Amino acid sequence: MSPFSSSAPRTEEWRHLRLALDDGVATVTLARPAKLNALTFGAYADLRDLLAELSRERAARALVLAGEGRGFCSGGDVDDIIGATLAMDTAQLLDFNRMTGQVVRALREAPFPVIAAVHGVAAGAGAVLALAADFRIADPSARFAFLFTKVGLSGGDMGAAYLLPRVVGLGHATRLLMLGEPVRAPEAERIGLISELTEEGGADARAAELARRLADGPALAYAQTKALLTAELDMPLAAAVELDAATQALLMNGEDYAEFHAAFTGKRPPKWRGR
Helix, strand or coil, X not given: CCCCCCCCCCCCCCCCCEEEEECCEEEEEECCHHHCCCECHHHHHHHHHHHHHHHHHCCCCEEEXXXXXCCCECCECHHHHHXXXXXXXXXXXXXXXXXXXXXXXHHHHCCCCXXXXXXXXXXXXXXXXXXXXXXXXXXXXXXXXXXXXXXXXXXXXXXXXXXXXXXXXXXXXXXXXXXXXXXXXXXHHHXXXXXXXXXXXXXXXXXXXXXXXXXXXXXXXXXXXXXXXXXXXXXXXXXXXXXXXXXXXXXXXXXXXXXXXXXXXXXXXXXXXXX
């Protein structure tokens, strides 16, 4: 994401979610608790545009995605989205589905780590938002369900058929995407869908703790690691190691690399600058 801004002003208020910025940590909260944070057209659009702004402004060095109330996100709102899409023509449907995919791409391509703090339900699009994060911190109440076939659609929605096999393997991904059955926290941890399982009610606090650690660390190194993890998923080994070499050469010219050496020889903690 280019850091160069256009004439469009910075968005001062997001109508479909809450944003808090605290010294490099952005916390984005889905805030429709009465509807289990079901997503609307506006919520998708806000997530797409917010991630673009944060990526461009470089004010965030880590992002926590959380849900208010009893769950993380129950997916697309049945009335506001499924009902509305029945009246759309093909061009409108393509625009909508491309927008949902743009949100996932924005999560994967953001130049900072994204941590999903999951409690309660993460279903449908909510499960894919968590899947697209770099870390999934969940408490024992968490349950994931990729429900797309349950409504008569392909399980490969919003990049799920690309991302999920790479996280849990093809066998588990086939079962989860085809059958749409819920996966509770213990099994999700066992198959690798959860990065870390916390105590009851502890996901938000642990996600915030991890975000602070990441925001205080070598931000450019983290950003490039994320970029390589995404880019090299479809590369042959020869191309991957060449990209690794070019990336390391660039980072070796950076301030953080020199700062590590100065800190090590000076017997003090590094003062990371993200450059």
